[in-house]
Amino acid sequence: MQDPFECTPTDHQHCISSALARAESLCRQQQVRLTPMRRRVLELVWQHHRPVGAYALLEQLQQQGRAAPPTVYRALDFLQSQGLIHRLESLNAFIGCAQPHRPHQGQFLICQSCQSLAEITDDGIERAIDAGARTAGFTPSNQMVEIMGTCASCRQQGATDV
Numbered sequence: 001m002q003d004p005f006e007c008t009p010t011d012h013q014h015c016i017s018s019a020l021a022r023a024e025s026l027c028r029q030q031q032v033r034l035t036p037m038r039r040r041v042l043e044l045v046w047q048h049h050r051p052v053g054a055y056a057l058l059e060q061l062q063q064q065g066r067a068a069p070p071t072v073y074r075a076l077d078f079l080q081s082q083g084l085i086h087r088l089e090s091l092n093a094f095i096g097c098a099q100p101h102r103p104h105q106g107q108f109l110i111c112q113s114c115q116s117l118a119e120i121t122d123d124g125i126e127r128a129i130d131a132g133a134r135t136a137g138f139t140p141s142n143q144m145v146e147i148m149g150t151c152a153s154c155r156q157q158g159a160t161d162v
Contacts, residue, residue, distance in 0.1 A: 016046045019096050023084050026100055032082065037067070041075040042096070045085055050115045051093035086119070090146045095119070105129075105143035113154040 023042055027034040034042075044057050054072055061067030076094060079085040083100045087093075088108060095108070098119050105126050109118045126143060133140045150158070 012049060015049070015096075016043060019043075019046045019084075022100055023079075023082075026082060026084070030082065032078075035075075037071060038075045038078055040066070041072060042079055042084055045079070045094050046096040051088050051091045051095050051110070051117055053091075053093045057094075086144070088117075088146060089144060090148070091115075105145070107145040107147070109147050109149065109151075111151040111154055112148050113150055113158075116151055116153075118151075 020039065020043060023039070024034055040061070041057060044060055045052055048056075054069075054076060057076075058067055058069055058072045061072060076085070076087075080087055080094075083103070084097055085094045086097055086106045086108070088095060088110070091110070095117055097106075099121060102121075104121050107120045107122055107125055109120060111117070125145060129140065129143050129145075
């Protein structure tokens with residue numbers, strides 16, 4: 001099994017292209033517009049392949065002379081509402097959704113050392129949270145599980161540094 005945290009440069013460009021193609025297709029199906037600004041914000045989110053904050057995106061767009069804060073926030077809100085990106089509460093950052101075609105709740109493994117991230121989709125986790133919530137008389141509207149830890153690459157580097 002490939003390391004979910006690993007992305008080679010050739011795979012990286014493929015990830016971006018695939019994400020943009022999926023976004024265009026989903027937006028057509030939903031009859032919503034993927035404007036040039038929304039598309040560019042999504043592309044920048046995927047270029048990082050790590051959680052990226054709104055301010056970092058704004059800075060990149062401003063360097064290209066193309067953005068004001070409300071424009072970036074509206075684009076992020078749209079992308080999130082369409083399931084194309086996830087907002088990571090603990091980091092106040094965004095990451096591209098690997099499975100926007102499939103309604104799901106987010107489960108993320110976040111490396112505390114290098115900030116790399118892997119999205120996993122485990123229906124068992126969703127069911128366990130739903131069951132626990134029902135037992136407590138609670139109705140969840142959204143599940144976002146963020147698990148902090150250390151990726152295999154950082155663990156190996158730590159082992160060699162000792």
